[in-house]
Structures are given as C-alpha cells and as structure tokens.
Amino acid sequence: MGEILDGAAVRRWSRIAAEALGRTRAEIDALNVFPVPDGDTGTNLHLTVLAAADAVAGLPGDAGTAEAWRALVQGALVGARGNSGVILSQILRGLAEIVGRPETCADREAFAEALGYAAVLAGNAVEHPVEGTILSVLDAAADAAAAAVEAGQEPPADPAATRAGPAGVARAAASGARRALRRTTAQLEVLERNGVVDAGAAGLCVVLDALVAVLSDEYPERYEVPARAAGRAVGRAPARDERDDPPGPGYEVMYLLDAEDESVPGLRESLDGLGDSLVVVGGGGLWNVHVHTDDAGAAIEAGLSAGRPHRVRVTCLHAGGGGRPQAPCAGRAVVAVTAAEGLAALFESGGARVVRREPGAVPPLAVLAEAILAAGDEVAVLPNEPEVLALAEAAAERAREGGARIAVVPSRASVQGLAALAVHDPLRRFDEDVIAMARAAGATRSGRLEVAAEEAVTSAGLCRPGDVLGLIDGDVAMIGAGVAEVARKMLDRMLPGGGELVTLIPGTYAPDGLAEELETHLREACPDVEVVVYDGGQVRFPLLIGVE
Known part of the structure; x- marks a missing residue:
C-alpha cells in the first residue's frame, strides 16, 4: 500500500478503522463519563465508522479519490451516532475538503493542513467546546502534524518520493493525539474524579x-486503549456517586435535517436554549443535529421550523430515570393525533x-410515547399533520x-388518517394491516380551506388578509373571496x-349550509361519487376535504 490518501486508501482505512473500533468498543465504552455516563461512546463511534465504511464499500471498485472521500463523509454524516460520532463525521469532512482531491492526496503539507482545518470545523460545530475532550486531542494532533512538516524536511526532488509524505505526518499526529489523550484526565x-481519559x-x-x-502498511496486533483506574470494570461506564453533579438533561435527541444553510444559525440558537452537548454538522442542505435536552419535543419542533427533520432518534440518557419507557400493554391498537373535538370523536368511533x-x-x-405504550404491543400511529x-x-x-412493535402510518392530514382507520383490521397480521392502512392514506387526496391572516406570496399568487386559500395536498392551489366558491373550485380540481x-368535514366557523351546498354541487357535477359529511369541530380550517 503506497503512502497516499487516494480512493483505495480511504476504502482500506474506513474498513480497518471500523474493525479497530469494533475490537476496542467495550474498552472505550468503559471510559464514558462525559458528557453523560451512559457507556456508549465506543459503540457510537464504531457504528458511525461502520456507516462510513459501508458507504465507501458500496462504490464501484474503480471509484476515484474524490468520489471515495465524498462517500466516506456522506456515510459518516448520515450514520453518525452520539455526540462523538457526530463530531467525528465533521472531522472526516474537514479532511476530505483538503486531501480529497487527486492533486493533494499524496501531499504531506496538505494532510497537515487538513487536520488543522478539521479541528476548526469540528470546534465550530460544537456550541460550547470543553477542554479535555475529543476536540482538545484533535487540536493536539493537528499541531503535531504541522510541527512534523515544519521540522524536517523539504520535499524530495524526485516527485515520486512525495508519496512517502503523509505516513510520517500521520504518525506524528497520532503520537501527538496519544500524548494529549493522557492529559485529558487532568x-x-x-x-479526574473517575480516573479515566476522555472516551471520545x-x-x-x-x-x-x-x-x-494503512499509510505505512504496518498493522499492530491490537489497538491500545489507555488503562482505566484500578478496579474499573471493562465494558461498563464508571458509576456515579454522591459527589457527582446531578444528572443533566434527560434525553439525547438526534435527527438528520434537510435545511438551507442560512437557517442553521437560528436553529443553533433555539437548541442552545433547550439543552447542552449541542452539535450541528453538515452542509449543502443536509445536517446532522445532536442535543441533550429535557424537552425532546421542543428540540424536534426547532428542527421543523428550520427545515425537514427525518431519522429522528430520542434516547433516554439516565437509566432508571424519569421517562424511560415502561413495558407495553398487550394487544393491537391504533393511536391518532388530532386537535379538534369532532375529529377526535370520529377517530374514537373508529376504534382509535x-x-x-x-x-x-x-x-x-412523553405524552405521545406513553399513549402508544398504553395502547398495546402492536400499534399503528396516525400523525394526521x-x-x-x-x-x-x-x-x-x-x-x-419497551419492546413494542410500532409503525407510523404517514398520514399528513386528518382525512388520510380517517381513510387509513377505515381499512384497519386487527385480525390481519400486523405488517399486512399497516401496509393496507398506508395504502389507503396514500390513495386519499387531501384538501383544506384556510383564511389568510396576513399578506403573503403563495404558489397561487399574492394573498391578502381575509382571502380564502384552497390548499391541495399542502400546497395553495387557489385564492378566492368566499368559502363556498373556493370549496366548489377545489372539488372540481380534485375530482x-x-x-x-x-x-x-366542516369546521367550527364554516358558513351555515356549506355542506348541503357542496353536496348539491357534487350530485350535479359527479353523480356517481359518494359523499359523506362529518362535523369536525376544527377551529383553523373552515373545511377539510378528502377524495378517495
């Protein structure tokens, strides 16, 4: 293996690093006391690098340097787990942006520069950096790499000899990191209280x-993890005692976020007010968000305000603490979410x-999770918004x-949730029942009427306060002056x-006689279509429409 960080080296490094973390995972987990003693840092790093390695392994065998680095970064970003995993994904991004090109992948100066850049990126991603962590050790590694370049050695006259560069710089960086690691305890x-170094x-x-x-083609028999204090068990995080600080926030919230770059500073500010251990990494429209908080719902809402969160993961941080899910009740059930009394009655009449x-x-x-667990051990959830x-x-x-089988049916409107509930059959196998419900929801077009509160530019043009907006599947399709007029046009558009x-489903503030007027219109325009009318009681929307 030559001393070069090309596509082949990236492929090999990701695999070797994943294997090394797999072998040292339990030892690293045993060191984990910061930011919370949950004993999973080694596991999270292992899973993060495994995701990166899998992404690189999925490339064609002749994939080039830039393509391999892109896959490594993307795989780590999407698969990052835990605080340290998210930071590591940003470190890989920093390396890739400097040495991820064919013209720099064999350059030792570029490698040293890349480590320094990675340290800056990772530090900027953490809202409140702390000394004695992965960031401190990364800084030390970058400084050692830069010192190695400055100390020695002009580039050889023979261009082929430059291939020997990165291995020596990498060795200096690794040695500098090990020295800094030992300092983290103090x-x-x-x-220091637990007698360990930082796990990340x-x-x-x-x-x-x-x-x-990989760069030197010299593989150790084992990868060393520093010994912990005498009597410390391997594979278990050091226990808290009465001298420890009170437990911090109760939940770790992580999600991927599709969002424009300019929305991220506002997201950071919102999340910083909700908890700690805040790390936001990524770019180019895709971000990985990590925060510890007591209000997981608010952390997710902050993401909704900034963009589209997905792959949401919420983990209870304190074993035995408040909020850990209890064992589920037995049985099949459907849980539906709604804000309106009339709609609630409809869902309840359907058995939800x-x-x-x-x-x-x-x-x-917490309320939604507890409701799901209280419903049964096989539960379909209808979000309806x-x-x-x-x-x-x-x-x-x-x-x-807690051991339950849970499926979220992607109903984005109450009419879709009602359609899904209508085909629910508790006698079917759970998977088959969920598929049938999802198909029914997906086959239902949703419409709603809303009265504009302020002037705005919509996909149907400019609207002013008091205008009636007709939305089809979430997008403004038309603007009018009256509810009945817009409703008729909506039906003509949807059918x-x-x-x-x-x-x-007329709402609380629907005009009198609206449903009867629309039924008459449908009998004349589409006599073969069946019409059902329910009183929804919703406040915001004068009318909800579903077309199956």
Missing part, C-alpha cells in the same frame, strides 16, 4: 492509529385511541425500547383525477 474534573478522544486515537497502519394536541402545536413527546410526523417517529422509537368517495 483537564476535566469529571474525568480515545476513539479518535484509534481512528488515527488505523490511518497510520386519540392523543389531543393544541391547535397549531404538537403534543409532548406534517408537523406531527417527525414527533410520531421519535415517540415510536422510544416506545420500541377529475379520479375519485369514488368524497369526505367533507
């Missing part, structure tokens, strides 16, 4: 050692358990920790695509 009080920093040292092995939310808000995560969908996924993830059943 830099952070909780580490220890994992970084293993990753750097694996890079040295209802979680009520305030208009314009999402229900608390786009804003609730991500929260439902998070609540389902928490409920699964030509096919439809056998139209559901009309």
Whole structure:
C-alpha cells in the first residue's frame, strides 16, 4: 500500500478503522463519563465508522479519490451516532475538503493542513467546546502534524518520493493525539474524579492509529486503549456517586435535517436554549443535529421550523430515570393525533385511541410515547399533520425500547388518517394491516380551506388578509373571496383525477349550509361519487376535504 490518501486508501482505512473500533468498543465504552455516563461512546463511534465504511464499500471498485472521500463523509454524516460520532463525521469532512482531491492526496503539507482545518470545523460545530475532550486531542494532533512538516524536511526532488509524505505526518499526529489523550484526565474534573481519559478522544486515537497502519502498511496486533483506574470494570461506564453533579438533561435527541444553510444559525440558537452537548454538522442542505435536552419535543419542533427533520432518534440518557419507557400493554391498537373535538370523536368511533394536541402545536413527546405504550404491543400511529410526523417517529422509537412493535402510518392530514382507520383490521397480521392502512392514506387526496391572516406570496399568487386559500395536498392551489366558491373550485380540481368517495368535514366557523351546498354541487357535477359529511369541530380550517 503506497503512502497516499487516494480512493483505495480511504476504502482500506474506513474498513480497518471500523474493525479497530469494533475490537476496542467495550474498552472505550468503559471510559464514558462525559458528557453523560451512559457507556456508549465506543459503540457510537464504531457504528458511525461502520456507516462510513459501508458507504465507501458500496462504490464501484474503480471509484476515484474524490468520489471515495465524498462517500466516506456522506456515510459518516448520515450514520453518525452520539455526540462523538457526530463530531467525528465533521472531522472526516474537514479532511476530505483538503486531501480529497487527486492533486493533494499524496501531499504531506496538505494532510497537515487538513487536520488543522478539521479541528476548526469540528470546534465550530460544537456550541460550547470543553477542554479535555475529543476536540482538545484533535487540536493536539493537528499541531503535531504541522510541527512534523515544519521540522524536517523539504520535499524530495524526485516527485515520486512525495508519496512517502503523509505516513510520517500521520504518525506524528497520532503520537501527538496519544500524548494529549493522557492529559485529558487532568483537564476535566469529571474525568479526574473517575480516573479515566476522555472516551471520545480515545476513539479518535484509534481512528488515527488505523490511518497510520494503512499509510505505512504496518498493522499492530491490537489497538491500545489507555488503562482505566484500578478496579474499573471493562465494558461498563464508571458509576456515579454522591459527589457527582446531578444528572443533566434527560434525553439525547438526534435527527438528520434537510435545511438551507442560512437557517442553521437560528436553529443553533433555539437548541442552545433547550439543552447542552449541542452539535450541528453538515452542509449543502443536509445536517446532522445532536442535543441533550429535557424537552425532546421542543428540540424536534426547532428542527421543523428550520427545515425537514427525518431519522429522528430520542434516547433516554439516565437509566432508571424519569421517562424511560415502561413495558407495553398487550394487544393491537391504533393511536391518532388530532386537535379538534369532532375529529377526535370520529377517530374514537373508529376504534382509535386519540392523543389531543393544541391547535397549531404538537403534543409532548412523553405524552405521545406513553399513549402508544398504553395502547398495546402492536400499534399503528396516525400523525394526521406534517408537523406531527417527525414527533410520531421519535415517540415510536422510544416506545420500541419497551419492546413494542410500532409503525407510523404517514398520514399528513386528518382525512388520510380517517381513510387509513377505515381499512384497519386487527385480525390481519400486523405488517399486512399497516401496509393496507398506508395504502389507503396514500390513495386519499387531501384538501383544506384556510383564511389568510396576513399578506403573503403563495404558489397561487399574492394573498391578502381575509382571502380564502384552497390548499391541495399542502400546497395553495387557489385564492378566492368566499368559502363556498373556493370549496366548489377545489372539488372540481380534485375530482377529475379520479375519485369514488368524497369526505367533507366542516369546521367550527364554516358558513351555515356549506355542506348541503357542496353536496348539491357534487350530485350535479359527479353523480356517481359518494359523499359523506362529518362535523369536525376544527377551529383553523373552515373545511377539510378528502377524495378517495
């Protein structure tokens, strides 16, 4: 193997680093006392690098340097787990932006520069950096690499000899990281109290050692993790005692976020006010968000305000603490979320358990998770609003920790949820039942009427306060002056695509006689279409429409 960070080296490094972290995972887990003593840092780093390695392994065998580095970074970003995993994904991004090109992948100066740049990127990603962590050790590795370049050695006259560059610089960086790792115990009080080094920093040292092995083609029999204090068990995080600080926030919230770059500073500010251990990494429209907080729902709502969260993961940080899901009840059930009393009654009449939310808000995560667990051990969840969908996924993830089988049916409107509930059959196999419900929801076009509160530019043009907006599948399709007029045009727009059943759900402030007027219109325009009318009681929308 030549001393060059090309595509082949990236492929080999990712695999060797994943294997090395797999072998040292339990030892690193045993060091984990900061930011919370949950004993999973080694596991999280291992899973993060495995995701990166899998992404690189999925490339064609002749993939080039830039393509391999891109896959490594993307795989780590999407697969990052835990605080240290997210930071490591940003470190890989920093390396890739400097040495991820064919013209720099064999340059030792570029490698030293890349480590320095990675340190800056990773430090900027952490809202409140702390000495004695993976960031301190990364800084030391970058300084050692720069010193190695400055100390020695002009580039050889023979261009082929430059291939010998990165291995020596990587070895200096790894040695500098090991020295800094030993210093972390004295830099952070909780580490000193427990007699350990920082777990995330220890994992970084293993990753750097694996890079040295690949570049030098010299593979150690084992990758060293520093010994812990006498009597410390391997594979278990050091226990807290009465001298320890009170437990911090109760939940770790992580999600991927599709968002424009300019929305991220506002997201950081919002999340910083909700908890700690805040890390936001990524770029180019895709971000990985990590925060420890007591209000997981608010953290997810912040993501909804900035963009589109997905792959939401909420983990209870304190074993035995408040909020860990209990064992689920037995049985099959459906849980539906709604804000309106009339809609709640409709869902309940169909056999669903209802979680009520305030208009314009999402229900608390703990409330939704507890409702799911109380419903049964096989539960289908109907979010019924786009804003609730991500929260439902998070609540389902928490409920699964208690052993339940949970499926979130992607209903983005109440009419879709009602259509899904109509085909629910508890006698079917759970998977088959969920598929049938998802198909029914997906086959239902949703419409709603809303009165504009302010002037705005929409996909249908400029609207002013008091205008009636007609939305089809979430997009403004038309603007008018009256509810009945817009409703008729909405139905005419929605039905030509096919439809056998139209559901009309007038709200609290719907004009008198609206449903009867629309039924008459449908009998004349589409006599073969069946029409059903329910009183929804929703406040914000004068009318909800479903076309199946």
